[in-house]
Amino acid sequence: MGRYAKLILELINQSEKHMTAEQLFLELKKTEPKVVQATVYNNLNNLCQKGLIRKLSMENSPDRYDRSRKHDHLVCKNCKALSDISFEDLTDTLEHQLGGSILSYDLKVFYLCPKCRRE
Amino acid sequence: MGRYAKLILELINQSEKHMTAEQLFLELKKTEPKVVQATVYNNLNNLCQKGLIRKLSMENSPDRYDRSRKHDHLVCKNCKALSDISFEDLTDTLEHQLGGSILSYDLKVFYLCPKCRRE
DNA sequence: CTAAATGCAAACTATTTGCAACGAT
DNA sequence: ATCGTTGCAAATAGTTTGCATTTAG
Numbered sequence: 001m002g003r004y005a006k007l008i009l010e011l012i013n014q015s016e017k018h019m020t021a022e023q024l025f026l027e028l029k030k031t032e033p034k035v036v037q038a039t040v041y042n043n044l045n046n047l048c049q050k051g052l053i054r055k056l057s058m059e060n061s062p063d064r065y066d067r068s069r070k071h072d073h074l075v076c077k078n079c080k081a082l083s084d085i086s087f088e089d090l091t092d093t094l095e096h097q098l099g100g101s102i103l104s105y106d107l108k109v110f111y112l113c114p115k116c117r118r119e
Numbered sequence: 120m121g122r123y124a125k126l127i128l129e130l131i132n133q134s135e136k137h138m139t140a141e142q143l144f145l146e147l148k149k150t151e152p153k154v155v156q157a158t159v160y161n162n163l164n165n166l167c168q169k170g171l172i173r174k175l176s177m178e179n180s181p182d183r184y185d186r187s188r189k190h191d192h193l194v195c196k197n198c199k200a201l202s203d204i205s206f207e208d209l210t211d212t213l214e215h216q217l218g219g220s221i222l223s224y225d226l227k228v229f230y231l232c233p234k235c236r237r238e
Numbered sequence: 239c240t241a242a243a244t245g246c247a248a249a250c251t252a253t254t255t256g257c258a259a260c261g262a263t
Numbered sequence: 264a265t266c267g268t269t270g271c272a273a274a275t276a277g278t279t280t281g282c283a284t285t286t287a288g
Contacts, residue, residue, distance in 0.1 A: 108226075
């Protein structure tokens with residue numbers, strides 16, 4: 001695994017931020033001024049393929065990257081703020097209802113974050 | 120509501136296909152040869168805003184459009200085929216676990232479709 | 239008559255690709 | 264020497280925007 005791949009993986013694992021490729025690039029550039037965007041994109045794709053990180057497709061905004069550990073997401077409908085949350089595992093329930101086995105699932109729960117609720 | 124908006128809405132409501140903007144454009148063009156892509160995009164955005172249709176953000180592929188009626192999605196991890204499904208409503212469970220109210224949720228369940236399972 | 243809808247071209251954002259150079263094994 | 268990694272520039276895909284024109288109420 002390349003130098004940048006390691007650093008990018010650390011950035012993703014050490015932050016709660018769900019950064020976009022652009023944000024990761026800017027962050028990485030602070031310590032690695034020579035890095036270019038394409039390298040970040042390439043590394044992100046490699047890491048996804050290896051299952052080391054997870055890509056989150058968002059509506060009307062660039063993809064964000066997240067740890068690969070299984071968990072769900074809470075998304076503020078208003079400001080789009082994204083936070084990790086672990087709801088009870090639904091695999092059994094879903095498999096039972098489907099009548100077959102599933103590989104995984106992606107659950108985004110929309111709500112109004114405390115800040116937006118006060119408006 | 121404009122002429123094209125109505126037709127696009129019908130296309131989405133009458134098909135199970137979860138078409139992309141491009142596919143909808145091509146479909147619409149069969150009967151309305153003068154329509155251009157930008158118009159389709161504009162109408163799709165309008166319809167989304169009015170809550171008449173739903174946009175599905177997919178990983179590594181263009182957005183797809185779907186009926187707005189609440190339901191979940193089954194996605195084949197292999198061929199990306201997408202089908203509608205209604206799992207039992209989770210709102211109460213999620214609200215209970217979250218300890219607060221939610222607006223909605225988006226659930227994508229990944230599996231291998233019958234065709235891909237045979238390989 | 240007016241506001242909304244459309245066509246068209248250009249702009250834009252996010253991302254990918256090709257290729258040459260580099261670096262570590 | 265070889266192969267994966269990087270930088271760079273150009274290309275691409277998907278989508279949006281500005282503006283003049285047309286259409287419908």
